[in-house]
Amino acid sequence: MNLRDLRYLLAVAEHEHFGRAARACGVSQPTLSVQIRKLEDLLGVVLFERGGKTATPTAACRQLLDHARSAVTAAEAVLATARSLRDPLAGRFRLGVIPTLAPYLLPLVFGPLREALPSLELEPWEDQTAALLERLRAHELDAVLLATDETAPDLMGAPLFAEPFLAALPPDHPLAAREAVAETDLARDILVLSDGHCLRDQALEACGQTTALGASLRASSLTTLLNMVAAGYGTTLIPGLAAGAAQDAGIVLRPLSTWTGRTIRIVWRAHFPQRPAAEAVGEVIARRLRGYTESTAADAA
Amino acid sequence: MNLRDLRYLLAVAEHEHFGRAARACGVSQPTLSVQIRKLEDLLGVVLFERGGKTATPTAACRQLLDHARSAVTAAEAVLATARSLRDPLAGRFRLGVIPTLAPYLLPLVFGPLREALPSLELEPWEDQTAALLERLRAHELDAVLLATDETAPDLMGAPLFAEPFLAALPPDHPLAAREAVAETDLARDILVLSDGHCLRDQALEACGQTTALGASLRASSLTTLLNMVAAGYGTTLIPGLAAGAAQDAGIVLRPLSTWTGRTIRIVWRAHFPQRPAAEAVGEVIARRLRGYTESTAADAA
DNA sequence: GTTCTCGATAGCCGAAGCCTATCGCGATCA
DNA sequence: TGATCGCGATAGGCTTCGGCTATCGAGAAC
Known part of the structure; x- marks a missing residue:
């Protein structure tokens, strides 16, 4: 029938x-x-x-x-x-973002995204890299914003912008007197985030270290980390987009003597059919952050 | 699609x-x-x-x-x-029956019909011939039981049984003394039903008349007619199946000297797709009434 | 590297659906 | 009563579509 x-x-x-x-x-x-x-x-x-x-x-x-x-x-x-x-740029779009990026990037891009992709219902999801990738592969997320470079055959992605690291110092820290700071100078009393945050590994790597200060001083969020630095527990490296929050916390920021940072990428499944939406989202974010590196460096100076 | x-x-x-x-x-x-x-x-x-x-x-x-x-x-x-x-002998079956037949026939056939056609939901509908045919043609009835012989190209039917007329007399009527009554003897004081009943025309025709006693004595139902006869207002012809009701009313019944009666037919639309059901219903009624003519004549005698 | 699995593609075949033309029946009208 | 009209059914031919087998290419697993 x-x-x-x-x-x-x-x-x-x-x-x-x-x-x-x-x-x-x-x-x-x-x-x-x-x-x-x-x-x-x-x-x-x-x-x-x-x-x-x-x-x-x-x-x-x-x-x-x-x-x-x-x-x-x-x-x-x-x-x-x-x-x-029918419109691939319409419908729900679940975007995973790492915690050291989400609170500082999303406020910048929500507006442009709404304007450029009005029928895309963006649903942010904040979690650490490994969890995001797991959810992405389980089809529970449509794309993720990461700061790591690994690649996998079942995933695709595109770089969006380079985010510099800045030295974050207590106001009375000896290094605060310098114009720029060498990563190795920070190594002595650097504080890092808890396990699982990609920023933890990146910060340690930049300073040439593999272990951080005592476990009791591992912060579980960037905000806590900033508060710890402001309280004089030590120094750290923060991603450039968090500069505003750091300064609000009363922290002195200094550029690094040699450029160091991370590249933010958008990543989706290789077979993801809504790929145009992922690319469009990436494009909007990249455009919004264009020329960002220089201005941040200027702010910090 | x-x-x-x-x-x-x-x-x-x-x-x-x-x-x-x-x-x-x-x-x-x-x-x-x-x-x-x-x-x-x-x-x-x-x-x-x-x-x-x-x-x-x-x-x-x-x-x-x-x-x-x-x-x-x-x-x-x-x-x-x-x-x-799928079963054509299942489902609702709306059967129209004329008023001078329904109360006397239906009690006889409900049982056999239920037994022979258990999945047929019989819905009787009582009305006069013209109204029944109108409803039949409007698909509001599936078949009708009639006592008239006219035919039409859009209808089909089958005769079921012959129903004799009997002379119905008040107990003290002079004709009650006879074994059989001639129709013409009844003509003098015959009472008939009101317009629209086929029995009215058939009774008048049997007596060789075209008009009946005064309008005030036209009964609107056979029950009323029987009561009028019992009360001595006149005589009438009744269909054989009503014999029991007539005797209960205290009426004397006599067979007619020459057989007179009507043929009960079942009628359905020529294109009626449930024709097997109509034929089956007719068959059950005919079988139940087989040999009926003789037994009724015996009862009346 | 080889093998296995899975979905996509190619080429062929039969069934199904649609069309136009025509028939047959019944109703209507002259 | 015969001609006409309207309606649904039927016949024959064409096209499309859905199905099959065989095969390919990509990716994962051994």
């Missing part, structure tokens, strides 16, 4: 006339006659009483009409829904 | 695997791939993310699944309902 058959059935039942129903369906009258006959054979039920002038639905037919109608309308709902979903 | 396409869609969405979905649908994997691809083209929406190992429904797909499911289940409801309606 075919949806077409049901449409024919409904048309004949409505018009009580094969010719008019055929015209309404856009087919010839013989076509309709044959198909209705076939449907009657298939169902084993006479659907219409062909009188001299009219074709009247039988009692059996009338019991089938409701079901037929709901089948046809449901099928049309499929088409209608698909039509409204 | 086809119901088949929706079934395929549901299968792939459920199994998240083209090969297994194909096996579940009973088709080859290429068939499924092609049809899903076509559906995606038609809808303008990517339905599945084909990863290395699995095919995952996209967000858009998931929004379509409910509609697709309800379309498929509604279509299956059409088939299931049709299957349950």
Whole structure:
């Protein structure tokens, strides 16, 4: 049985006339006659009483009409829904962002994203790199913003912008007197985030270290880390976008003597069909952050 | 778009695997791939993310699944309902019966009908001949039981049994002394039903008259007519099946000297598709009334 | 590197659906 | 009563579509 058959059935039942129903369906009258006959054979039920002038639905037919109608309308709902979903730049878009980036980047890009992609419903999700990738591979996220460079054959991505690291010092720290700071100078009393944050590893690596100060001084969030630095527990490296928050916390920022930083990338599954949306999101973010490196360096100076 | 396409869609969405979905649908994997691809083209929406190992429904797909499911289940409801309606001897059967027959015939045949046609839901409808035919032609009745012989090209029918007329007399009427009564003897003081009852015309015709006693003595129902006869207002002809009711009313019944009566027929529309049911109903009634003429004559004697 | 799995593609075949032309029946009208 | 009209059914031919088998190419696993 075919949806077409049901449409024919409904048309004949409505018009009580094969010719008019055929015209309404856009087919010839013989076509309709044959198909209705076939449907009657298939169902084993006479659907219409062909009188001299009219074709009247039988009692059996009338019991089938409701079901037929709901089948046809449901099928049309499929088409209608698909039509409204056709735009790849529309619909829900679940974007994962690492915690050392989200609070500082998202406020900058929400506006431009809403403007450029008005029908994309952006749903941010904040978690650490490994968790984000797991969710991405499980189709629970559509794309993620990462600061790491590893690649995988099942994933694709695009770099968006380079974010410099800045030295974050207590105001009374000896290094605060310098114009720029060498990473190795920080190594002595550097504080880092807890395990799992990519920034932890990157900061340690930049200073040429593999272990940090005592476990009791590992901060679980960048905000806490900044508060610890401001309180004089030590120094740290912060990502450039967090500069504003750091200064608000009363921290002195200094550029590093040699440029060091991380590259923010957007990453999606290689087979992700909404790839245009991911690329568009990336493009908007990249455009918003264009020329960001220089201005941040200027702010810090 | 086809119901088949929706079934395929549901299968792939459920199994998240083209090969297994194909096996579940009973088709080859290429068939499924092609049809899903076509559906995606038609809808303008990517339905599945084909990863290395699995095919995952996209967000858009998931929004379509409910509609697709309800379309498929509604279509299956059409088939299931049709299957349950397939028996032509099942379902509602609206039977019109004339008022001078219904109260006396129906009690006799309800039992046999229930027994012979257990899934036929008989709905009796009592009205005069003209009204019954109108409802029959309007598809508001499926068949009617009539006592008239006229035929029409759009109707078909079958005779069921012959019902004799009996002379109905007040107990003290002079004719009550005779063994049999001639119709013409009744003519003098015959009472008849009101306009519209076929029995009225038949009774008058039997007596060779065209007008009856004064209008004030036209009864609107056979029961009233019997009561009038019992009260001595006059005589009448009653159909044989009403003999019991007449005797209960205290009326003397006599057979007519020459057999006179009416033939009860069942009539349905020429194109009526449930004709087997109409014929079966007629057959059951005819069988129940077989040999009825003689026994009634015996009762009256 | 080899093998296995999975989905996509190619090429062919039969069924199904649609069309036009025509028929047959019944109703209507002259 | 015969001609005409309207309606649904039927016949024959064409095209499309959905199905199959065989095969390919990509990616994962051994």
